[in-house]
Amino acid sequence: KAGVTQTPRYLIKTRGQQVTLSCSPISGHRSVSWYQQTPGQGLQFLFEYFSETQRNKGNFPGRFSGRQFSNSRSEMNVSTLELGDSALYLCASSSLAGDTYEQYFGPGTRLTVT
Amino acid sequence: LAKTTQPISMDSYEGQEVNITCSHNNIATNDYITWYQQFPSQGPRFIIQGYKTKVTNEVASLFIPADRKSSTLSLPRVSLSDTAVYYCLVASGGATNKLIFGTGTLLAVQP
Numbered sequence: 170k171a172g173v174t175q176t177p178r179y180l181i182k183t184r185g186q187q188v189t190l191s192c193s194p195i196s197g198h199r200s201v202s203w204y205q206q207t208p209g210q211g212l213q214f215l216f217e218y219f220s221e222t223q224r225n226k227g228n229f230p231g232r233f234s235g236r237q238f239s240n241s242r243s244e245m246n247v248s249t250l251e252l253g254d255s256a257l258y259l260c261a262s263s264s265l266a267g268d269t270y271e272q273y274f275g276p277g278t279r280l281t282v283t
Numbered sequence: 284l285a286k287t288t289q290p291i292s293m294d295s296y297e298g299q300e301v302n303i304t305c306s307h308n309n310i311a312t313n314d315y316i317t318w319y320q321q322f323p324s325q326g327p328r329f330i331i332q333g334y335k336t337k338v339t340n341e342v343a344s345l346f347i348p349a350d351r352k353s354s355t356l357s358l359p360r361v362s363l364s365d366t367a368v369y370y371c372l373v374a375s376g377g378a379t380n381k382l383i384f385g386t387g388t389l390l391a392v393q394p
Binding site for chain 2: 273274275277
């Protein structure tokens with residue numbers, strides 16, 4: 170079956186703008202998590218959604234938000250972009266709530282803020 | 284979640300067995316030990332997960348001693364394509380899929 174897809178793959182934005190990233194989980198998966206990866210901070214957890222509800226949130230400012238739709242697709246939004254938001258944004262899906270056995274990651278969206 | 288410590292980098296040659304050790308002194312009773320592999324500009328990929336003793340799959344083995352304060356990922360007969368960053372994580376089952384990634388180990392395989 171198809172893997173996790175993320176769109177767009179690459180994005181260039183200007184400081185102060187906002188951006189919306191999309192993630193389509195593997196069919197049947199109801200849990201979607203988002204991560205930010207930067208050379209300095211590594212992979213950091215942003216938030217997790219399960220059945221349209223946010224279950225967990227990482228230590229990021231309120232400019233970072235997300236949501237999940239009834240078909241399990243998820244979006245994350247970053248408002249008032251800062252240069253430090255330049256990163257690879259990854260989403261991961263899994264089939265069960267608290268299924269730590271395997272999370273399937275997408276290829277990521279590379280966001281560059283200028 | 285328990286913090287993990289692993290070497291920043293390791294070097295190996297094709298055909299060798301590679302063992303990457305991870306320390307997780309504060310692991311909790313319900314924590315599982317999970318390893319992921321990541322290639323540049325790609326998302327991490329699950330390799331193996333275990334709770335205690337030894338787990339083996341088609342790509343790796345995971346050794347966990349009785350006290351569970353450390354674990355060792357073993358990659359048999361590595362090839363150039365195994366050059367990647369390997370992350371050791373401990374994660375609790377239950378009502379969250381939150382993963383805490385450490386710095387990982389950059390494995391460089393040379394011919």
